[in-house]
Amino acid sequence: MSTQSVVTAVRVIEAVSESQPVGLSDLARTLDASKATVLRVLNTLAELRWVQQSELAKLWSLTPHAYAVAVRSGPMSSLRDIAIGHMNTLQLATTETVHLAIPDGDILILAERLDTPHVLRAFLPLGSKIPLHASATGIAFLAASEDSFIAEYLASALDSVTERTLTDRDVLLAEISAVRARGYSINEEGLSSGITSLGAAILGPGGDPLGSVSVSGPSSRIVPERYTEYGQAVHAAARSIGRSAAQAGTRL
Structure with a gap:
């Protein structure tokens, strides 16, 4: 993973933390990035159990796993x-x-x-x-x-x-x-x-x-x-x- 990819991932985590639950469009607007880029990062973070998406509203939030890592x-x-x-x-x-x-x-x-x-x-x-x-x-x-x-x-x-x-x-x-x-x-x-x-x-x-x-x-x-x-x-x-x-x- 490139340095820029890491930076983008961290910025996505911070943006989700600030506004959760939050939609893809709002995240992309906040980060001044394309929705395709933000969605790609979100999907990767979801695989790693850092973020999750609600089934009905399709809004993103941090997972208990993310908080557990922080408090440890x-x-x-x-x-x-x-x-x-x-x-x-x-x-x-x-x-x-x-x-x-x-x-x-x-x-x-x-x-x-x-x-x-x-x-x-x-x-x-x-x-x-x-x-x-x-x-x-x-x-x-x-x-x-x-x-x-x-x-x-x-x-x-x-x-x-x-x-x-x-x-x-x-x-x-x-x-x-x-x-x-x-x-x-x-x-x-x-x-x-x-x-x-x-x-x-x-x-x-x-x-x-x-x-x-x-x-x-x-x-x-x-x-x-x-x-x-x-x-x-x-x-x-x-x-x-x-x-x-x-x-x-x-x-x-």
């Missing part, structure tokens, strides 16, 4: 393995959904999710890309980052995800300062309408953020009266994960 590799796997026990303790204490997110450039990737037993709950698919300014995990990650990283991030466009996403730079900077003071972030419906989350950064031995953990649930249950209790629980879980990561020698 690198930082997502190592931090997830270390964090899962602490996440379980946090989930039992709060009875709400717990998320673990790790950095990928200027976004976070959802690496693990423990669901609440409640019928009404927060939900994000594993592997979701999470904007830093729109999420509890992201704002906590920003608060734990160097000022130079924050300045660089704020220089980019802060797109709205919901009507309550923090897109004003001064407001976001004020929230970052508040997070640094209290130890956890509060995100009221900035990522998903009707969902409130509290997050804390997982710090490495040098103080750099390795990722973030959060508690998320309907705003009708996660009310201001519970912010301190849940925020302190999230902060404690993040510290415990960081200590365990340091003991395991995790480097992300």
Whole structure:
């Protein structure tokens, strides 16, 4: 296989991941490639169990095999393995959904999710890309980052995800300062309408953020009266994960 073929295959996987389930025409348009070329790559990836096509709608999506390969590799796997026990303790204490997110450039990737037993709950698919300014995990990650990283991030466009996403730079900077003071972030419906989350950064031995953990649930249950209790629980879980990561020698 030529280098260009490998590049095309990776771009197809990334495009499917971004928009799944997605049709051939939309993929070809996104990649600025012919439908024949994209279909050829999709068929090869399907043979290798990386993508699959729905029978009725003929839409393409990644397979569980593709996700399994991702979570077995690198930082997502190592931090997830270390964090899962602490996440379980946090989930039992709060009875709400717990998320673990790790950095990928200027976004976070959802690496693990423990669901609440409640019928009404927060939900994000594993592997979701999470904007830093729109999420509890992201704002906590920003608060734990160097000022130079924050300045660089704020220089980019802060797109709205919901009507309550923090897109004003001064407001976001004020929230970052508040997070640094209290130890956890509060995100009221900035990522998903009707969902409130509290997050804390997982710090490495040098103080750099390795990722973030959060508690998320309907705003009708996660009310201001519970912010301190849940925020302190999230902060404690993040510290415990960081200590365990340091003991395991995790480097992300």
